[in-house]
Amino acid sequence: MERIMQIAAETPDECWAESQFLMELPGKWKYSLALLHRGQVIGYLLASDKEVLNSIHIHKLIVDYQFRxxxxxxxxxxxxxQKVMEAQIPKITLKVAQINSGAIRFYIRMKFQHIGEEGAWFWMAREMGDQRRK
Incomplete structure (x- = not known):
């Protein structure tokens, strides 16, 4: 957990408390991923199932500054x-800080589209095709 908190601190405006990382959410442990280098976490993607919206929501995606x-x-x-497609879930959503232009460019490159705004955040989504939940 210490390493995850160190990486999270690289984005102080979006930094979570440890309790937020450990919070139980539907599908969190099924869909979240860690990126390892020599046995050490260097990045992660935290996501959960938003079944009511028929989507998976990315809460955090970050790679250690040294490995960007x-x-x-x-x-x-x-x-x-690929995991989302295998689960036949039709949409992925996320929020990104409007001032984080690098992340916005990354998500656009990853086929996400701007779908709305909430305060200082953009909502983005990626349609996964004609997927049906298993």
């Missing part, structure tokens, strides 16, 4: 999208 620009976030997202 190596396309590891892209690989993490591709692995995640």
């Amino acid at each position: 620009s190596l396309r590891l976030g892209e690989k993490l997202m591709q692995t995640f999208c």
Whole structure:
């Protein structure tokens, strides 16, 4: 947990408390992923099932600052999208800070579209095709 908190601190405006990371959410442990290098966490994607919206929501996606620009976030997202497709869930949603232009460009490259705004946040979504829940 210590390593996850260190990586989270790299984005102080969006940093979670430890209790938020440990909070139980539907599907969280099924869909969340960790990126390891030499046995150490260097990135992660935290997501949960929003069955009422027929979607999976990404709460956090971050790669350690030292490992950015190596396309590891892209690989993490591709692995995640494959899991979502296998589960036949039609949509992935997320919120991103409007000032985080690098993340917004990344999500657009990953086929997410802007679908709304909430305060200082953009809502984005990616349609996964004609998927049906199992």
